[in-house]
Amino acid sequence: MKAMVLKGIRQIENLDRPAPTLQHPTDVLLKIIRVGICGSDLHYYTQGRIGDQIVPFPFCIGHECSGVVKDTGKQVTRFKPGDLVVVNPSVSCGTCDQCQLGHFHTCREVRFLGCPDQLEGCLCDLIVMPENCCHSARGLTADQAALVEPLSIGYYAVQLSGDLKGRKIGILGSGPIGLSVLLAAQVAGASAIYVTDRLDYRLEAARKQGATWTGNPDHTDIVSNIIQREPQELDAVFECCGQQTAFDQAVGLCKPMGRLVIVGIPETDQSSFSAHDARRKGLTFINVRRQNECVDSVIGLINEGRIKPDFMITHRFRLGQVDQAFELLADYRDRIIKAMVDIG
Numbered sequence: 588m589k590a591m592v593l594k595g596i597r598q599i600e601n602l603d604r605p606a607p608t609l610q611h612p613t614d615v616l617l618k619i620i621r622v623g624i625c626g627s628d629l630h631y632y633t634q635g636r637i638g639d640q641i642v643p644f645p646f647c648i649g650h651e652c653s654g655v656v657k658d659t660g661k662q663v664t665r666f667k668p669g670d671l672v673v674v675n676p677s678v679s680c681g682t683c684d685q686c687q688l689g690h691f692h693t694c695r696e697v698r699f700l701g702c703p704d705q706l707e708g709c710l711c712d713l714i715v716m717p718e719n720c721c722h723s724a725r726g727l728t729a730d731q732a733a734l735v736e737p738l739s740i741g742y743y744a745v746q747l748s749g750d751l752k753g754r755k756i757g758i759l760g761s762g763p764i765g766l767s768v769l770l771a772a773q774v775a776g777a778s779a780i781y782v783t784d785r786l787d788y789r790l791e792a793a794r795k796q797g798a799t800w801t802g803n804p805d806h807t808d809i810v811s812n813i814i815q816r817e818p819q820e821l822d823a824v825f826e827c828c829g830q831q832t833a834f835d836q837a838v839g840l841c842k843p844m845g846r847l848v849i850v851g852i853p854e855t856d857q858s859s860f861s862a863h864d865a866r867r868k869g870l871t872f873i874n875v876r877r878q879n880e881c882v883d884s885v886i887g888l889i890n891e892g893r894i895k896p897d898f899m900i901t902h903r904f905r906l907g908q909v910d911q912a913f914e915l916l917a918d919y920r921d922r923i924i925k926a927m928v929d930i931g
Contacts, residue, residue, distance in 0.1 A: 590711035591909040592645045596635050597917070599910045602645075607715045612662035614715050617654030617672065620931030621733035622709055623900075624912055625651055626762060627852060628701065632913045637852060640703045649710035650676035650700040653724060653732030655931070663718045671724040673735045674709070675882050676700035678720055692879040699877075710909060712930065722882050726890040730927060734896045736878075738885045741767025743878035744850050745775050748823045752776035757813065757821045757840050760828025761789040761801075763899055763925050764850055768825045769796055770894045781813050781821065781840075783833070788922040792898065804832065810839040821845060829853040834860055843868045850875045899925040906930050 588606045593599055609616055627637060628648050635642045642648075656670045666672065679686050679694035686694050701708025724732040741764060745751060756777050758765045761784040772780055773796075782793040782801045790801040800816065802809050814820065820842035826833050829851030837847050838860050847870055865872075888894040901924045904912045912926040 588712035589906060590647045590707075591649075591906060592647050593631060593635075593642055594645050597632060597913070599632070599913065600645075601907050604711065606713050609658060609660050609715060611717070612660040613718045614660045615656055615663055615666055615672075615718050615721050616658040617674065617714050617716060617721070618657050618931065619652055619654045619709050619712060619714060620671070620729045620929075621653045622649050622928040622930060623651035623733045623737065623763075624649070624909075624916060624926045624928065625737065626764065628708075629913065629916050630852065630854070631701075631703075633917055634854070636703075638856060642703050646703065647707040647710055648701040649708035650702070651733055651736040652676070652700075652709040652714075653729045654714070656721075657713070659718075665718060665723070666721060671727070671729060671732060673722040673724045673727070673732045673882060673886060674700070674714075674716060675720045675722065676709070676736060677877060678706065678717060690879065692877045710906070710928065722886060724886065727886065728897075729931065730897060730900055731889055733927065734899065734925075735882060735885050735889070737763050738767045738770065738889075738894065738896055739878040739881040740764055740850065740875065741769075742771040742885050742888075743881045744768055744825060744848050744875045745771040746881070747873050747875060748825070748846050748848050750775075751823065753778045754822040755779040755781075755817055757781045757783070757824040757837070758793075759783050759809075759824065759826050759833040759837055760830070760851055761793045762827065765825070765827035766793065766796065766899055766924070767896075768827060768850065769793060769798060770896065773797055774888060774893050779817070781817075783809050783836075784828070786919060789924060792924060796898070804836070809836050813840055823848060825850055827851045831855075831858055834858050838864050838868075838870065841868060841870050844870075846871045846873055848873045848875060900927045902926045904928050
């Protein structure tokens with residue numbers, strides 16, 4: 588089969604690899620149809636690592652995908668060949684203390700698609716996944732099914748932030764994850780949503796999706812502008828870009844007893860915050876680790892028309908063009924938001 592493999596920093600190659608086979612009776616063999624390129628994939632491409640997760644070159648990355656069932660193990664009951672599925676890229680053990688508590692996303696033995704030393708990614712023709720990582724995509728397009736994974740992160744972040752009905756929030760960073768938070772916050776009933784980004788075209792996308800106000804920190808003082816509009820500050824702020832400046836802004840924007848929800852992946856090993864401001868305000872810091880048991884909820888919201896995510900896909904590529912997609916994303920060229928790779 589064909590697989591796009593990282594051979595080094597900003598070096599990707601189309602290689603022939605042996606096709607995977609069913610190993611367990613609960614396995615599902617999938618023909619990959621669509622793959623979305625994520626910000627974490629971009630970290631691996633440009634830096635070869637995220638924190639202490641270092642890519643062992645050569646390595647196939649990618650985890651946002653939809654696929655069609657080609658074959659199933661003898662104990663698979665929910666799927667048959669030809670079914671379109673959403674893939675949850677996180678394979679949990681089901682037996683550790685975290686799994687027993689229902690914290691499958693922090694499983695002690697988790698294996699994640701396209702994550703170094705865990706599982707090879709999905710930028711290839713075929714993968715094998717456990718049945719419990721496959722979700723019916725009935726009613727969804729292949730594109731929408733591939734968008735479910737990032738949408739689930741946004742949905743989970745909103746769930747962790749508490750009841751947002753009638754609340755006023757900020758979203759710092761309006762890439763695909765920030766936009767996913769926006770869509771989920773609207774479903775949750777947020778009354779005002781303030782969105783920032785350093786790319787004006789992404790702010791334009793946020794406004795079209797219903798953001799109350801948008802601002803570019805390169806051109807405006809984000810904190811003072813929002814506080815002028817909301818003198819009592821914001822109930823929750825979602826940091827979705829992994830930037831220290833956004834972290835600082837988030838502390839300044841949260842009201843006393845507010846929640847700062849950390850979703851973005853920083854490029855540095857450490858971030859800091861004003862301890863005195865955070866303490867005096869009594870802020871709650873919430874770190875978002877991927878998502879947990881949110882996939883079916885997001886599929887339902889898309890099917891109901893309450894979340895309409897297709898606008899995020901701005902560029903399409905074939906499998907052999909993946910290097911072009913990464914270079915475009917690395918430089919934020921051509922108004923790119925989400926690159927979708929058509930493999931099917």
